[in-house]
Amino acid sequence: MLIRQIQSVDVRPTTTAHLAQTMALLELSALELHEKIEAELSSNPALELIEGRFCPTCQRPLIDTILCPICSHPKNSSKEEPIVFISPREEFTPYASFDEDQGLSFEETSAEFEDLPIYVLRQIAPELEETDRPIAAHILTSLDKDGLLRTPLIEIALYHHVPLSRVEKVQKIIQYADPLGVGSSDPKQALLVQLDVLSQTHSIPPLAQRAIEEGWELLLHNLHAEIAKKLAIPVAKVKEIATFIGKNLNPYPARANWGEVHQPTTPYREAYYTPDVIISLLNGDENAPLVVEIIFPMSGKLRVNPLFREGLREAPPAKLEQWQRDLERATLLVKCIQQRNHAIVRLMQILVKQQRDFILKGDAYLNPLTRASLAQELEVHESTISRAVSGKTAQLPSGKIIPLSKFFDRSLHIRTELQAIIANESQPLTDLEIVELLKARGFRVARRTVAKYRAMEGILPAHIRSKIKYQKMTAAIS
């Protein structure tokens, strides 16, 4: 990478290098930024990370302010104006935002089970190719009450006209989402996934994997002796494995208490579900302002080392040039990071204000919004918004983590309405009938479009749905 000369690094030297790097940084997620800074810190002596301060009242890490924005925020706050600030953290545990009271009464506490597909889908959305979404939706809506996928993969592949490997790929992503092993084709698979994840943080009994792979059926019926023979190990060992499995693994993912509480934080989840911003409701009060924390992946404050700057004067001639370059790099980085932060703060301020209903009440209340219109409002270039939004995720007050781009989904509110219609239908409705119903609710879309939305949500066509219903009825009886 080329480094242009910058003579004076004061407030507004909008050099090309400056601009370019600001843009580049804007695009990075918190996680990626973390890596970038780490790399820079270790290679550039001019940059230093000084210990951060903490808010004296709530112990929240701070960057510049004396009190954290929440503590210093007076009661005269209106619910329209969100509190937005940068929150420096080294590490972040999902679902551990500061609104302690999880008893927030959000929408349906009743229909927990109904939510599993959506819950999983939201987690994996950031990793999914756009074209894979219908497949994921299909898999998730086909889960049985144990969270297992009894539909043969090949059937799904045929339905979507994609190779079996694609479906397998999607299934794999799903399996590693929250109720670990969800979407597996059978308990055996689910166990193996869990074992795999567990093995990364804990030590597991040797041969446990083989025991499951080769002897799951035997294990089920407590035929320990048989397995011992098969694996050529003592029966005692087998019993050990069996108890380990019983204690730590769960062949029926959906029966685990997914959501809210998670004890084992797997490295995998952490990597993927660390949000870039956390949105919560002050005191969990419906009318309170929203609190938006933008995660800055370092605790402490990043700055140019003043000692280094001093030392530059007495630099040995041989090193002078190198040191100057280091100094410039450091200053540039700090400045660009500030700009990145500033840009995101402004973006979130507007975004959260306009999408308050969506954040609080769910998908149906999403305000169709374009990046272009926001760009106009903020008086920045559209590409700036695009970069700021791309590849980042937000955690909502409900604990769900969604990609930031969802705020700009043009059709989500219609799709949710469509889901509602399907959920309430007494008999399978044809696409054309759905068009009419949507029109009655104020959404004008073409018949063809309804079909597409259906596919996106993994809802099967009317004539197939009728069969499913029938199957469900019979299944319920048996």
Added chain:
DNA sequence: CTATGGCACGGATT
């Protein structure tokens, strides 16, 4: 004949 998926086009969005 009806319901639905595929392909492709054009305008909007990024």
Added chain:
DNA sequence: AATCCGTGCCATAG
């Protein structure tokens, strides 16, 4: 300039 998304037309399955 590249991509995404809604739609119309046509083929096909039931």
